[in-house]
Amino acid sequence: MTAGPVHTGALEPRPDEPDRLVLNARDVEFDWSRLDLHWIPGEPFATHVINVLHLLLPEGERWFVEVFKQAVPLITDDRLREDVLGFIGQEAVHAEAHAGVLDHMDAHGLDPTPYVEQIAWMFRVVLGDRELTGRRAESWLRTRLAVIAGIEHYTAVLGQWVLDAAELDAAGADPTMLDLLRWHGAEEVEHRSVAFDLYTHVDGGYRRRALAMAVAAAALAVLWVRGTAFLLRNDPYLRGRVDGRRPRLSWALRDGKRGLIPHLGRLARAVPEYLRRRYHPSQHGSTSQAVAYLAVSPAARAAEAAERAASAPVPAPAPGSDQ
Secondary structure, three states: OOOOOOOOOOOOOOOOOOOOOOOOOOOOOOOOOOOOOOOOOOOHHHHHHHHHHHHHHHHHHHHHHHHHHHHHHHOOOHHHHHHHHHHHHHHHHHHHHOHHHHHHHHHOOOOOHHHHHHHHHHHHHHOOOOOOOHHHHHHHHHHHHHHHHHHHHHHHHHHHHHHHOHHHHHOOOOHHHHHHHHHHHHHHHHOOOHHHHHHHHHOOOHHHHHHHHHHHHHHHHHHHHHHHHHHHHHOHHHOOOOHHHOOOHHHHHHHHHOOOOOOHHHHHHHHHHHHOOOOOHHHOOOHHHHHHHHHHOHHHHHHHHHHHHHHOOOOOOOOOOOO
16 A cells, blocks of 8 residues: 555644644553542442443554554654654553553442453454455555544544533542543543544545544444443442433433533534544644643653652662661
8 A cells, every 4th residue: 555645635723732742652550449430429320421431442442553553654754653653652551541440340340341342342353454455455454544533533522521521520520530531531632633644644535534434423322322321230339220220311411411421412513523524633622731731640740750769769878777
């Protein structure tokens, strides 16, 4: 496959945004020992709607990494190659950061394994590598890059939402969970253009992009609804509460208006935004806001402090001491 030049037909980035960022993976440390299963107090439905992200993202982001690695040799633009390698590093860390939440769910009697295994099957079998050669192999790689670009539009929308969601703080949401979501969301906003630019570089066809987005949007909607139903159905604290174990559209509309989960209208608008022929991810979301949060993220700062402590020289023992 021959990679073409990066297309320049998209609108220019917002003028108040940084011109250029170097994408780096950030180490993070999270302590889940004090996390309640319902980390938004008294809001099991909203909690589990967001918890679906912990089920979907790790396997999805591992898949992103594998597909992008296959595309790296096709990149002829040095700046884009640097961005893609930074994206790969960030996504690999994201996938591992959510593992502690899944372990914590299991410890509270909610085993996420059955649903996670379904997600893994989808990415590894349905969307995984196939025994293809020549143009068919090239086409399959381009299609998967188009799917990732569509998904990344949604993750950037979600990332901006959680950065703005002061309602979660007001509701008493667990601060460590909010930090995980906002750290992850901020990096999604930070690298929101990379997948789209990579697809544009190796293909750029509108028809493939539009079809891939239609598939991605429909799949995400189904998986999110099924994931929420799975978590509610298996939540040990909701046993005996029949109504509490069946998700309802009215609840999603209610909690979206309250700002506890992404508003369905905003998620729906993401599709026509992406389908504009002159769409570019830089037109949505705030890189400045994302970078500002990443500079103060407690988990990122804790990891930096731990790294500094580990690399600090050990003082020599005082003369005459027993050390």
